[in-house]
Amino acid sequence: MKRNNQLIVITHLSQLLDLVTLVGGLLVPLYIWITNKDKVFTMDEHGRSIINFRLSMIIYMLICIPLILFFGLGLLGFAVIGVFYFIFPIINAIKASNNEPPNYPFSLKIL
Numbered sequence: 001m002k003r004n005n006q007l008i009v010i011t012h013l014s015q016l017l018d019l020v021t022l023v024g025g026l027l028v029p030l031y032i033w034i035t036n037k038d039k040v041f042t043m044d045e046h047g048r049s050i051i052n053f054r055l056s057m058i059i060y061m062l063i064c065i066p067l068i069l070f071f072g073l074g075l076l077g078f079a080v081i082g083v084f085y086f087i088f089p090i091i092n093a094i095k096a097s098n099n100e101p102p103n104y105p106f107s108l109k110i111l
Contacts, residue, residue: 003041005097007032011046012093012102015054018085025085026054046092046102048111053088053104057081060106 011032018025033047060081068074084106092102 001039001041004036004043005099007036007040008043008046008096009093011043011050012089012096015050015089016086026051026058029054042101046096049092049102049104049107050089052110053107055110056104056106056108057085059108 011029014028014032015025017028029047029050033043033051037044037047060077064074064077064081066074067077088104092104095102
């Protein structure tokens with residue numbers, strides 16, 4: 001197994017594709033993780049964290065939809081999720097470039 005921090009950083013940053021496409025931020029990291037988890041050192045750990053984070057955010061967004069009816073709390077939830085979607089991939093890309101483990105708060109352990 002080889003160490004490839006650049007690919008891991010790209011995997012974290014590829015989540016930002018959601019700003020351009022609606023599903024690229026989930027599909028691209030999923031593809032990179034599946035194809036490289038046995039080839040790149042720590043890719044499995046980073047890939048699992050990314051996919052868990054993405055699926056968790058989708059679940060939280062689905063919870064926010066009915067909360068819109070309750071005093072607009074869902075809109076506040078969407079705003080918070082939007083900030084998380086943008087900030088945490090960048091933070092974890094920087095961590096990956098420094099050989100640190102990923103940390104996505106509020107992420108459910110799905111995988």
